[in-house]
Amino acid sequence: MEEFPEDPLVSGEMTTVLSCPVDLAVEEQNLSETEKLRVTFKWEMTQLRSWYDLSVKKRGRTTVGVSGLDPDSICAFISAFLNGKIPENPRDNLPVEFALKLAVDDLKAYYFEAVTAQPGQESPGSNTFANWFWGKTVAGKVLFALKTHCTNSDNDRLRLVGNMFMIPAAQAHGLT
Numbered sequence: 001m002e003e004f005p006e007d008p009l010v011s012g013e014m015t016t017v018l019s020c021p022v023d024l025a026v027e028e029q030n031l032s033e034t035e036k037l038r039v040t041f042k043w044e045m046t047q048l049r050s051w052y053d054l055s056v057k058k059r060g061r062t063t064v065g066v067s068g069l070d071p072d073s074i075c076a077f078i079s080a081f082l083n084g085k086i087p088e089n090p091r092d093n094l095p096v097e098f099a100l101k102l103a104v105d106d107l108k109a110y111y112f113e114a115v116t117a118q119p120g121q122e123s124p125g126s127n128t129f130a131n132w133f134w135g136k137t138v139a140g141k142v143l144f145a146l147k148t149h150c151t152n153s154d155n156d157r158l159r160l161v162g163n164m165f166m167i168p169a170a171q172a173h174g175l176t
Helices: 024-028 033-059 071-081 096-116 126-136 138-151 156-164
Strands: none
Touching: 033 071, 033 096, 033 138, 071 096, 071 138, 096 126, 096 138, 096 156, 126 138, 138 156
């Protein structure tokens, strides 16, 4: 191989494992519970990105996009609500509370598309996906926390979104 004159790694050879020189565990101790949730949510979405991208490439389309936000912006927009403040509206054609509802829809689509791109997960049943999403992901925890923030808000539309559109009734009541 002229382009790559190095010898390929032979089975049994040792490789150097790189590690991050920053001790993130120490920094994490100084974070509030909300900040820890926001950081782990962003990390989880980043971990799923390659699977999501593979899904889009394989299918030639995506259902993510009704909010008008890309996946990184979806994460940031939803996370901003966790501090109890209403962030800047990314959509000028509808109230920010309904933009949040669309971002939540996009978030669920992102996770579904990412998980179905993984080998052996091409068509999980709705209960399987719901139990995984709501019970095993940080995104599910974020939406449960967000529902609490929304339902305790003084903003009528935010309470409506939190009560009616954030968590499916079956998940909110543990019926799956």
